[in-house]
Amino acid sequence: MSDLPALDVLIPVDSPVRRLAPRSDEAELLALFADVPTSGVHVRANMVGTVDGAATGANRVSGSINGPADLRVFRVLRALADVVLVGAGTVRAERYTPLEVPAELRAAREALGRPDALELAVVTASGELPDSLLDTDRPPLVLTTGSAPSLDTLRARLGDDRVVVADGSAPGAVDPRAVVTALAGRGFVHVLAEGGPTLLAQLVDADLVDELCLTWSPQLVGGPAGRVTHLPTWFAPPRALTLAQLLHADGVLLGRWQVARLGA
Numbered sequence: 551m552s553d554l555p556a557l558d559v560l561i562p563v564d565s566p567v568r569r570l571a572p573r574s575d576e577a578e579l580l581a582l583f584a585d586v587p588t589s590g591v592h593v594r595a596n597m598v599g600t601v602d603g604a605a606t607g608a609n610r611v612s613g614s615i616n617g618p619a620d621l622r623v624f625r626v627l628r629a630l631a632d633v634v635l636v637g638a639g640t641v642r643a644e645r646y647t648p649l650e651v652p653a654e655l656r657a658a659r660e661a662l663g664r665p666d667a668l669e670l671a672v673v674t675a676s677g678e679l680p681d682s683l684l685d686t687d688r689p690p691l692v693l694t695t696g697s698a699p700s701l702d703t704l705r706a707r708l709g710d711d712r713v714v715v716a717d718g719s720a721p722g723a724v725d726p727r728a729v730v731t732a733l734a735g736r737g738f739v740h741v742l743a744e745g746g747p748t749l750l751a752q753l754v755d756a757d758l759v760d761e762l763c764l765t766w767s768p769q770l771v772g773g774p775a776g777r778v779t780h781l782p783t784w785f786a787p788p789r790a791l792t793l794a795q796l797l798h799a800d801g802v803l804l805g806r807w808q809v810a811r812l813g814a
């Protein structure tokens with residue numbers, strides 16, 4: 551049995567648990583998640599799944615499987631990011647609008663040197679993004695391909711500087727590495743990837759993700775929902791995760807894993 555790992559029992563615990571009560575500035579929670587490398591690009595993913603592995607509930611959005619505990623971490627992770635990176639499928643399904651950092655988290659954000667505004671960056675091949683996102687005074691950065699049918703329309707609508715061509719070797723597909731490089735080139739080095747499963751899988755496959763925050767929602771939903779990563783091929787090799795942190799509230803488990811980078 552000596553080659554089997556020990557199992558750490560985290561919950562229930564037999565020593566006093568450090569309890570983070572909600573507070574408007576979320577100072578303690580911010581401190582927990584703020585310890586990221588001070589140089590280079592850091593890509594953190596944040597996702598939610600049910601205990602049976604579904605990335606959505608029956609209504610095909612994650613809103614039906616997340617909750618207040620997840621929301622606390624979700625807000626804090628956004629406050630710590632320069633940019634939120636998402637695929638267009640998520641923007642459409644989850645009805646993204648320009649991102650706002652809650653007023654009570656802005657002081658911490660400023661103290662950490664993050665920019666005032668939280669940028670939204672969307673990856674799309676089709677360029678089909680909702681008017682409610684494009685027709686605002688804070689449109690997203692759009693990362694697309696040189697062959698996107700709506701490239702000229704997007705440029706005319708958003709301005710050349712908000713439309714980034716990030717082609718890779720696969721025709722008609724954005725290259726995840728070119729995305730992260732383009733964001734870093736604009737000074738967005740704290741990248742928060744909020745999915746969806748298709749984009750996240752490509753980021754992982756391209757060895758670009760440093761950290762995964764994953765909330766397990768205490769539900770079984772069955773159904774045809776996909777998982778938090780979606781790729782037609784297996785990750786080769788599978789990416790090893792190291793558990794860095796585990797929070798708990800009312801049966802919701804909020805994990806934070808460091809992702810082993812192949813190139814490291």
Ligand SMILES: NC(=O)c1ccc[n+]([C@@H]2O[C@H](COP(=O)([O-])OP(=O)(O)OC[C@H]3O[C@@H](n4cnc5c(N)ncnc54)[C@H](OP(=O)(O)O)[C@@H]3O)[C@@H](O)[C@H]2O)c1
Nearest residue numbers: 597598605611637638639640674675676724745746748749
């Ligand atoms: N559980 C969670 O934490 C979580 C998080 C986010 C989303 N979701 C759920 O996931 C579902 C959406 O899943 P999804 O996998 O379709 O989401 P997604 O990855 O956000 O979107 C896929 C779309 O993103 C664009 N895209 C992705 N990679 C690309 C590439 N390399 N090149 C060009 N375009 C690329 C394409 O957009 P175009 O079609 O415009 O070309 C593609 O159709 C929704 O039901 C949403 O609610 C769950």
